[in-house]
Amino acid sequence: MNDRLRQGDLRLIEHEVAARLLASKELARMAYVASDGTPRVFPMMFHWNGEEVVMATFGGAAKIAALRARPDVALTIDAPGPPPEVLLIRGPAEVVEVDGIVHEYRLAHHRYFGEEQGEQVVAAVDRPGVTMARIAVRPTWAGVLDFSSRMPGPLRHLES
Template structure:
């Protein structure tokens, strides 16, 4: 049942748009110092996981290796009627790979033309001997579209109670 809800939420056209066209997400995790952190990250959606590629020396690599529970938020819209968000909770796995991750280049390809991507890849290969591949498997997902009336349950209940 739980996987059906996750699949349903992820299959929403709005959720798919956020997953495949957004440049940034916000990653929430507990840091090495036991305090919560929320940071912007580039990401790539594989169809099953949110993948974040980063330097092996990034503080989040150490923190997520010890405490893999995370939340991810992908947001869009500049006004209340355009506001949309995809909220994901899950567990992160960290793998150190040689060179660049495929998802790193695929994510960059969402926003760069062929020439810019080729230059980006050359520069990145010179910079990274290894990368950390952080793969987040969703265990809970909700897609909200405030303008379309797809609200969090508590807001929908409040709206229903106060509608004429």
């Protein structure tokens, strides 16, 4: 089934490893190019809405301008295993500034910390005048590695 899809095929988002990682409490690591032209990787909580990986940052963060200037990003969501499980996503980041708390920021906190503690964390930063940026990545490329049914390129010869 989707264990035979080629890396890059968007149908890999439906792979059982991808579904598990998108529902997990693992952080997404977003790679992007900073305003000074150097690469950055930033770990972030995320919310998967079925079409986009949504992250949030507070207004004024340097990554906002960098993502607007160079929106192409790469994400990894991975669990160490053994065996390790990895979801790789590429796509453009759409950045929208929001007055107040980004809805998906609240949803992510509830998933990561539970309803009560998640709401306490959000309430602590939800103050008059707070601004955030909603960062949504709609996948244009997806890859899955689980080291049992989907091996990285050089190890594919080990697959049956």
